[in-house]
Amino acid sequence: MSIPNNLKYTKSHEWVRLEDDGIVTVGITPHAQELLGDMVFVETPDIGRKLDQGEECAVVESVKAAADVYAPISGEVTAANPDLETAPEKINQDAYAAWLFKLRPVNVADLNNLLDAAGYQKLLESEED
Amino acid sequence: MLIFEHSRPGRRNYSQSPATAAETGNIPQNLLRKRPPLLPEVSEMDAVRHYTRLSQKNFSIDTQFYPLGSCTMKYNPRACNSLAMLPPFLARHPRAPESTGQGFLACMYELQEILKDVTGMAGVSLTPMAGAQGELIGIAMIRAYHESRGDAARTEIIVPDAAHGTNPATAVMCGYKVVEISTDKEGDVDMEALKAAVGPQTAGLMLTNPSTLGVFEKNVAEMSRVVHQAGGLLYYDGANLNAILGKVKPGDMGFDVIHINLHKTFSTPHGGGGPGSAPVGVGKRLLPFMPVPVVAFEKGAYRWLAEKDIPQSIGRLSAHMGNAGVLLRAYVYVRLLGEEGMHRVAEFATLNANYLMAELSKAGFEIAYPTRRASHEFIVTLKDLKEKTGVTAMNVAKRLLDKGYHAPTTYFPLLVPECLLIEPAETESKETLDAFVASMKEILEEAHTQPEMVKGAPHTTPVRRLDDVKAARELDLVWKQT
Numbered sequence: 043m044s045i046p047n048n049l050k051y052t053k054s055h056e057w058v059r060l061e062d063d064g065i066v067t068v069g070i071t072p073h074a075q076e077l078l079g080d081m082v083f084v085e086t087p088d089i090g091r092k093l094d095q096g097e098e099c100a101v102v103e104s105v106k107a108a109a110d111v112y113a114p115i116s117g118e119v120t121a122a123n124p125d126l127e128t129a130p131e132k133i134n135q136d137a138y139a140a141w142l143f144k145l146r147p148v149n150v151a152d153l154n155n156l157l158d159a160a161g162y163q164k165l166l167e168s169e170e171d
Numbered sequence: 172m173l174i175f176e177h178s179r180p181g182r183r184n185y186s187q188s189p190a191t192a193a194e195t196g197n198i199p200q201n202l203l204r205k206r207p208p209l210l211p212e213v214s215e216m217d218a219v220r221h222y223t224r225l226s227q228k229n230f231s232i233d234t235q236f237y238p239l240g241s242c243t244m245k246y247n248p249r250a251c252n253s254l255a256m257l258p259p260f261l262a263r264h265p266r267a268p269e270s271t272g273q274g275f276l277a278c279m280y281e282l283q284e285i286l287k288d289v290t291g292m293a294g295v296s297l298t299p300m301a302g303a304q305g306e307l308i309g310i311a312m313i314r315a316y317h318e319s320r321g322d323a324a325r326t327e328i329i330v331p332d333a334a335h336g337t338n339p340a341t342a343v344m345c346g347y348k349v350v351e352i353s354t355d356k357e358g359d360v361d362m363e364a365l366k367a368a369v370g371p372q373t374a375g376l377m378l379t380n381p382s383t384l385g386v387f388e389k390n391v392a393e394m395s396r397v398v399h400q401a402g403g404l405l406y407y408d409g410a411n412l413n414a415i416l417g418k419v420k421p422g423d424m425g426f427d428v429i430h431i432n433l434h435k436t437f438s439t440p441h442g443g444g445g446p447g448s449a450p451v452g453v454g455k456r457l458l459p460f461m462p463v464p465v466v467a468f469e470k471g472a473y474r475w476l477a478e479k480d481i482p483q484s485i486g487r488l489s490a491h492m493g494n495a496g497v498l499l500r501a502y503v504y505v506r507l508l509g510e511e512g513m514h515r516v517a518e519f520a521t522l523n524a525n526y527l528m529a530e531l532s533k534a535g536f537e538i539a540y541p542t543r544r545a546s547h548e549f550i551v552t553l554k555d556l557k558e559k560t561g562v563t564a565m566n567v568a569k570r571l572l573d574k575g576y577h578a579p580t581t582y583f584p585l586l587v588p589e590c591l592l593i594e595p596a597e598t599e600s601k602e603t604l605d606a607f608v609a610s611m612k613e614i615l616e617e618a619h620t621q622p623e624m625v626k627g628a629p630h631t632t633p634v635r636r637l638d639d640v641k642a643a644r645e646l647d648l649v650w651k652q653t
Binding site for chain 2: 077080082083105106107108130131
């Protein structure tokens with residue numbers, strides 16, 4: 043499984059990408075989609091919603107389970123991926139391309155508290171035990 | 172094939188016996204329907220054959236072992252059904268005067284008393300009409316208790332991460348914020364996490380014990396002390412009551428409120444969408460808030476207690492008094508068992524589970540919590556098998572169908588990867604359990620020698636593997652005439 047260096051990660055298996063315009067894009071990692079299996083439903087947060095770090099803000103539902111997605115950092119929702127409503131399987135096909143929502147961060151520096159690629163790799167290894 | 176597809180215009184179930192048209196009497200013309208309803212038009216024989224064939228295709232506890240146990244399909248003694256169907260019970264009107272329903276009220280009163288005794292609670296209300304409603308009402312009573320004391324600061328309900336998903340859902344429905352706490356390596360609630368989570372904001376803790384991991388929470392007394400000391404109350408989810416029936420009382424463990432899924436433990440229908448029933452038991456602190464009606468026995472007669480008798484009651488949950496027919500089945504069951512029988516249910520449910528766990532372990536299956544004694548159920552994890560052979564828990568479950576067994580619960584609890592949650596229940600014989608172990612052993616060998624065959628299972632059932640992903644994505648439940 044590839045863990046790109048240009049992304050940040052959370053312990054709850056979200057990936058986060060800082061865009062050039064200061065907005066961050068959030069999705070779930072390939073590891074998370076593999077654990078969940080075939081996606082059947084995705085619920086994304088409303089645009090304009092203000093999120094605190096760690097707040098439940100989206101739901102991904104597979105044939106096995108429904109899982110909450112948490113806000114990786116505090117911020118305001120600026121966009122939600124419209125494709126996932128009709129094609130939740132896109133997360134299974136390419137979890138890094140199938141982003142869930144975008145946030146305007148309260149403080150971009152909060153990203154520094156997240157895991158980098160090496161840290162996330164370590165987390166996955168520790169969960170293997 | 173659906174019954175609608177057997178339909179032929181004009182075919183009637185009375186085709187061989189001349190019948191007169193139904194009398195519409197003096198119903199006004201404008202209220203009579205112009206066209207017959209769109210019901211399937213079949214003969215009686217067609218209908219009998221159709222439904223008999225469907226029942227033959229179905230897995231059922233009447234023909235096969237269900238290792239889903241009390242979770243889903245515990246065997247219900249036939250007597251419970253036949254006695255609850257006695258004509259006077261069926262003919263009883265829910266609004267008939269109490270004086271003409273004393274026999275029925277006596278059954279309900281005794282059921283309340285027996286459930287109080289077996290759970291160690293101070294009061295029981297039979298009125299919740301399903302497990303979800305029982306849970307909702309339990310937490311609503313906790314809320315009413317805190318509000319009655321003017322304690323508005325309590326906004327959080329603590330739920331272990333191993334809990335059934337209904338627990339956090341219930342807390343949210345009652346307006347609470349859910350605080351999730353983790354599980355330790357032994358399968359118990361992490362006590363440090365609990366201690367860190369409680370405080371003046373804690374309204375209560377929801378706990379299933381034995382837990383969904385199939386182990387008895389060793390620290391339940393300490394948990395109870397910690398939560399009570401912080402001013403919170405304890406809610407007992409009765410999902411796994413079968414394991415401790417008559418042996419340990421939730422009231423003695425310190426719980427303030429409990430809901431009991433009658434279908435899980437007390438021989439009432441399940442798996443067909445109901446009707447459900449989930450009596451709630453309460454400790455002394457919550458007695459004033461019980462939902463009405465509740466049956467009382469006063470001056471030699473039974474009567475319903477209503478709002479005027481329990482003025483702080485959180486109210487009514489149904490037009491009458493819950494699902495009477497379901498409660499009667501539970502009543503017959505608890506009277507059939509008696510105290511001794513209840514002990515035997517718990518003893519044999521746990522004995523069967525521990526025997527099966529030991530035998531499957533010997534057969535090469537990995538037990539998720541090997542150091543713990545099973546309650547009435549236990550978890551096998553197939554993580555290693557998947558890594559070595561590609562065969563998943565779902566594949567093993569499907570292959571079990573070929574061997575004549577219903578599949579156990581798969582992929583729950585979520586904490587254990589590639590898991591099967593196995594619960595034999597108290598009614599299965601050693602021969603059945605041994606045959607199940609032999610089949611599981613065969614599947615384990617097949618996973619190594621013919622993994623593709625196992626991945627393609629089931630092979631012998633009336634329908635092969637269903638496309639549950641497509642079914643979930645494109646839900647289509649309505650038949651349309653073409």
